Amino acid sequence: MGRTSAELKRISRENMIGHWGLAIGASLLSGLIVSAALMPFYFLMVVSRSGTVQSAAYLIAALILGMVAMIMQCGILQMHLAFSRGQNAELKMLFGEFVRRPERYILAYLLVLGVTFLCMLPGTICVAVGDMGGAVLAVVIGILLYLAGIGVFVALALRYGLAVLLLVEDPQMNAIEAFQESAHFMEGNKGRMLYINLSFLGWSVLGMLSCGIGMLWVVPYMNQVMVSFYYDVTQEPEQDVSYMES
Secondary structure (H helix, E strand, C coil), X not given: CCCCHHHHHHHHHHHHCCCHHHHHHHHHHHHHHHHHHHHHHHHHHHHCCCCHHHHHHHHHHHHHHHHHHHHHHHHHHHHHHHHXXXXXXXXXHHHHHHHCCCHHHHHHHHHHHXXXXXXXXXXXXXXXXXXXXXXXXXXXXXXXXXXXXXXHHHHHHXXXXXXXXXXXXXXXXXXXXXXHHHHHHCXXXXXXXXXXXXXXXXXXXXHHHXXXXXXXXXXXXXXXXXXXXXXXXXXXXXXXHHHHHC
16 A cells, blocks of 8 residues: 555655755746747737637647646656655756657647547537527536536546656656556556545645745645655655654
8 A cells, every 4th residue: 555645745845845946946937938938929819809810829829838838847847856866956957858858748748638628529519509509408418518528537637647757757758658657557546646636725726815826835845746656656766854864
């Protein structure tokens, strides 16, 4: 039996000692880069009152910047893996994954995007048809399909929740192999991951109520806990500060 959520959080907090500034700075810089790059496209779309060309340009820019954000997030996870091992981590690691076969992360990102689209598509079609035709039943069915799609998406997200960390750990692994390995490791562990994610719901709400400022601490904490969960599931060694000191 693996470590409990409380134990994983304790180890994560101990591994984060002395690293909060770097983790927060990396997350903040990543967000600022993506937001600054996307802002001109958003501004043009608003000024044009959602013109077709401007809206299309905004969506394309959002898609491309989503890939960039994904690669930077993998660099951030590389930092958290280093924290767990007691290794040195630097801010430049935020951009380090751009030279470690980034196409793997892009493919993983597109696969997740595609699955999300397919999960939401039936509900979207039903609601749209019902709204245009004034058919209340179609709208109700669409909402039910939305809920079913969310359920399917959550189940898949839990099954493949370790794929990105596996890619970060092994530069030779491709995206399909990472999803397959994640499915293997998550057998019997999906409930644990769901519980860990739900345990951060309260912290996330508080973080958002603070105009998002609190999320600067919540997100690195969540990242570190997921890294600890990853090591626990894969049975790889992780630095446990309290154990080493006892």
